[in-house]
Amino acid sequence: MTTEILSDLLVRVRQFVDEEVIPLEKLLISRPWAEVEPLLNQKREVVKDAGLWGLALPVEYGGQGLTLAEFGRVSEVLGRTPGGHYAFGCQAPDMGNMELLMHAGTADQREQFLLPLTRGEIRSCFAMTEPEHAGSNPTWMSATAVRDGDEFVINGHKWFTTAADGASFAILMAVTKPEASSRHQRASQIIVPLDAPGFHLERNISVMGEAHGGWNSHAEVWFENVRVPAEYLIGEDGNGFALAQLRLGPGRIHHCMRWIGICERAFDIMCSRAARREVAPGRQLGAQGMVQAWIAESRAAINASRLMVLDTARKIDAEGVYAARDEISLIKFFVADVLMQVLDRALQTLGGLGMSDDTPIAFWYRHERASRIYDGPDEVHKMSVARRILQRYQ
Amino acid sequence: MTTEILSDLLVRVRQFVDEEVIPLEKLLISRPWAEVEPLLNQKREVVKDAGLWGLALPVEYGGQGLTLAEFGRVSEVLGRTPGGHYAFGCQAPDMGNMELLMHAGTADQREQFLLPLTRGEIRSCFAMTEPEHAGSNPTWMSATAVRDGDEFVINGHKWFTTAADGASFAILMAVTKPEASSRHQRASQIIVPLDAPGFHLERNISVMGEAHGGWNSHAEVWFENVRVPAEYLIGEDGNGFALAQLRLGPGRIHHCMRWIGICERAFDIMCSRAARREVAPGRQLGAQGMVQAWIAESRAAINASRLMVLDTARKIDAEGVYAARDEISLIKFFVADVLMQVLDRALQTLGGLGMSDDTPIAFWYRHERASRIYDGPDEVHKMSVARRILQRYQ
């Protein structure tokens, strides 16, 4: 895609986001999902009519074949409002599930589970984290899937299964080869339709004061003797960890660019307030040195973040996820940190207004705090990247 | 009060908080105020029976005559759970209003408004901040109270009027002397019963996703030609700013010690998790160096905070608010910063659990963020204390 075509696409996406999605923002923040979903789904139809659907998909799935670095630019623009990715059909966790099935799914799995996802007809979820084990250690889990004839019999207890409420199926991480010598080769990923007997959604966890439902839910769920056909296994038996790692690469780019979109919007709100809010007649808030420092430091940090993420995306495009694994860890904690700092400064600049839900800042302040935790806490990424670096010195 | 008596008192208060109030914590965080209020009011009766009511009050109002430094120690213990101060009848903003009326109220004002407050029969609020003006500048406001015979006619628009919903009266800050040459002598504080015609609660502002009601509300309110008797003026005409400054001294101690109580509880939750949560079989989270750094740095910062606040309280006790105004500004931003750092580290240590409402960490993370804003944003305190220091060098 030439620079001109991409620029033009970004302008169109941005215009759509500003005119169609941002007006729904306040509803999305304050009302139950069931109330907002139909409105967002209407927007999806307009997106499709405008030829902007599936920007993250390859051509053969109705997409436009953007590289990861190109889609990253789109993801930033969508990130400017909480419903942006959903309106364009490339929201987590569905996007990650689509990438996984495109990469490792069988023809049948693609037909049955992937295609309806790409068309936005159903939703899905990813069930990995367990309350009994630290989420920071993805090789340690209790959920099991035991082969019984042509089926797997699944038992497990998961939580923070994002978007499980209302999802048609889960991709579940469970131990299938407990005897494997390497702890990285014990688990597999299996598709589990959520209308299967034995599946039970215990609660939508109250997160930051809100027990959201639907796409916004973070569910605690049980799998009790749930039976699925053996052909619902994704990829090779025991390669669940490897597939999860693979998933993280592009997913990290999507998330980081989304965070940068949030940063840009927050920066915009902060500067707008600083430039116009008077602290005394004729004296703007933005004339204060500490506020100026926040603005300049935020501008530098956001620029740095974007350059790092796009550089990483280009490396993934050119050399693959494995070659870029250091960079993928680095952008995770670097950009999450920048995100939370920018939000904190924006909130402080807005004062009481920043605490309120009259702007999206407080929504991001509380919910995007998870950015430093999910997909591996920052600390785990710091440890692992440092260890790899130190190995080269031994 | 001897050290032994104070220690004994603190033990009793702590035991009560742990056994009676913390069990209500989850309700307080997740349910509407109307549902929680009767339960907390029951606890208040038990507090009274135990002779622990009114610990912040002088003897003549049924209290125990603690110094500010002594009550600070109590406030820390009460701060360990969101309902602590309410259960003991010394919650903001009522406590500040009581202090104001004890200090500057007339006999009639005390009889009519103060005494029911001290007995916990009614609630009150403090209406100062206006949406149209920066809260960081307490001398700049549009609300007016115009003398008309024996009455004031009040017009104004306020927000973040904490606890207005259900309050019996407000103490309102309004301009009564617009012609005064000094901007510090234009406003007055006036008692306004909230059943007066012309008062209108427009909304309980949604703050961090929650439009709380009752004591937890942050209301946007209108005063439209509200009439109150002239004798509802508190103190001298035009001394509203001076009274507000006075109010801030003890209030700062109450708040800071409450924040330290939150810190201690968060520290406790963090250490407990770090000591017991395994990140791999037999390997505790607390064995990680970065977590150890958080623990040690938090311990040091909390200790430092407590020593500073109690030192400031003793100075106020001995020399008065004016002599201690630098220290009062310093503890404001120092302890608020420590508070938010400790909460952030505790949340990160807990991971997904920290984002959930299964502990009080996420509640404090989102709502105590206001600590860096209310009573003057940190930046304003930094500027004012620095300017006073620099004057000594000129």
Next chain:
Amino acid sequence: MTTEILSDLLVRVRQFVDEEVIPLEKLLISRPWAEVEPLLNQKREVVKDAGLWGLALPVEYGGQGLTLAEFGRVSEVLGRTPGGHYAFGCQAPDMGNMELLMHAGTADQREQFLLPLTRGEIRSCFAMTEPEHAGSNPTWMSATAVRDGDEFVINGHKWFTTAADGASFAILMAVTKPEASSRHQRASQIIVPLDAPGFHLERNISVMGEAHGGWNSHAEVWFENVRVPAEYLIGEDGNGFALAQLRLGPGRIHHCMRWIGICERAFDIMCSRAARREVAPGRQLGAQGMVQAWIAESRAAINASRLMVLDTARKIDAEGVYAARDEISLIKFFVADVLMQVLDRALQTLGGLGMSDDTPIAFWYRHERASRIYDGPDEVHKMSVARRILQRYQ
């Protein structure tokens, strides 16, 4: 220049730096300049023989016509050791003076002053900062150059005139048009040969314990009725500030990339120590979580810095200094901050060794602290970039 040619060039420069210049490092750090200069000058001859001289110069001055972004990559490699830039003839402040004379010098000025500089035959200095005025305000100075017939008569007191000791000439900033209405149009830049009567070097200022001489000097100097020909004026009368701004663009790239070179070397020393130093038998320092955090955070910050600076260099190459002035300010404080953090972490990792001069870390720790001050303190850049951003919101 193709990517391959540039890569090959960088390999050759790096090999030279590692093999020829780093061995002189300890001398450069610990011995007087007079002792080190002849050794470095020998290296210059080897550089010339290797065809690596003048890499920052255009073809017409014997250079290789690298773009600013390309030379930035070279500057990083040279920055790995304190004598790198000198050995290759592109050291500050001579490089900035060369750029200025190439841009704005007359044919005679180039012949007489520029050409010997490009050949490394003489040294020069830049006299701008005055002890009586804040260096952060480049429009406020007392030095004057008064036209008297065919001459300027110069009077002024300057300090931190880097490399003045032993320089052949200074480029001096002095007020020539005190009556100009704009404070940005009062000063001019004038060439002053330092053997002119009336010039006096008062002292080589002791900086961080060391009153270095020669190229390493930071001199305090006086100009007392110094007379120079009127044709030594550079550019238009009154455009001294504009020329100084222009100078800062490429100079910022040189400096920032040099700092990144320092960061990479410090990172290398830190990791090498962390990987090999045992804190107990069989247990490496690098196994500690806090050290791992430093390594990962440093890696991320250095990568971010390089991407930002090269992006800025490309923008200057494509659109000029004025278009990139925001970015030029942003990289100044961003990279200086990263530099000092990386050095601080490296020093701490090395412990007592880090305090010693057995590695270059302590040298950089003390002398590169100036990076946050010269060319405008970080705070000034933050203020000016924030003000420009805020203007767009009004």
Next chain:
Amino acid sequence: MTTEILSDLLVRVRQFVDEEVIPLEKLLISRPWAEVEPLLNQKREVVKDAGLWGLALPVEYGGQGLTLAEFGRVSEVLGRTPGGHYAFGCQAPDMGNMELLMHAGTADQREQFLLPLTRGEIRSCFAMTEPEHAGSNPTWMSATAVRDGDEFVINGHKWFTTAADGASFAILMAVTKPEASSRHQRASQIIVPLDAPGFHLERNISVMGEAHGGWNSHAEVWFENVRVPAEYLIGEDGNGFALAQLRLGPGRIHHCMRWIGICERAFDIMCSRAARREVAPGRQLGAQGMVQAWIAESRAAINASRLMVLDTARKIDAEGVYAARDEISLIKFFVADVLMQVLDRALQTLGGLGMSDDTPIAFWYRHERASRIYDGPDEVHKMSVARRILQRYQ
């Protein structure tokens, strides 16, 4: 000592420091020790005449019997200038050696080594850290002292033996019981006269560009078959580590209060500059918000530091070193961090002047950086205090 007597003492000490010692400061920073020593020794005589000698000593050694908390206040005042402690005869490492010998020395050791120290007639050093082992692990060393009849035969290689150059004796840490099962009971502390055959000072290590001699030296030394009488062993055989721990308690108070003295002086210099330095005609540097933030944050942090250290000193006075070991670790890293931050801000406020040796800021900036390293790096203290805290949660 009553508050009044202490206040009076502090006034007298401060006056002496300001009038007699600060004038020598610039010499101490810039000239060899041999040149400064006689001048400081003259001041010692004046101190003695004024009855201010030995303020840290008990009455029986000619001191005034101050508690640790009381002497802490004195140490702060002395810390205002680099020569303060030396002029009053309570400088490290001699003070620590005196405390050790008073606590654990035999009558003969006291007579021969302690008394001349208390009178300021000789200097001593403490030889513990070895280049081959991490200083952060005080139980791991190679130096040995082997009993041979009535003598110990000592072999070892030490560095950062502060003040070894010119010292009369060292207190040496060496392994005497390599077979002890606990690694905490293998080493002993032994007095070694430095004129003993086999002792060799290899070099005064160049630290931050300066290979200081005399009291300011940090020496690398060898002990090769050095023989000392067996009765030069201090305390029990194998209790070297325990004695070192004991030494750290009061030493930490001395150091921390000295650092606070440095902070106060730096704060004073910073504020004085900010109040008076104009960045434009009529506009003071101190009017800038970022500078105001530094001033306010520094004021808060210094106050917090002092309260913590004095609180720790009182705990040591009342309950002993062991009971206060958490606090002793906490103040180490808390105050060292505050110290370096205050110095960094002061330096930045001063700009180029801050880099120069025209004020003591640059001296402290480079040499007090060691505060985060010696007596155990901050990270080790954080780890050990966190581990002790976590043990209480298991």
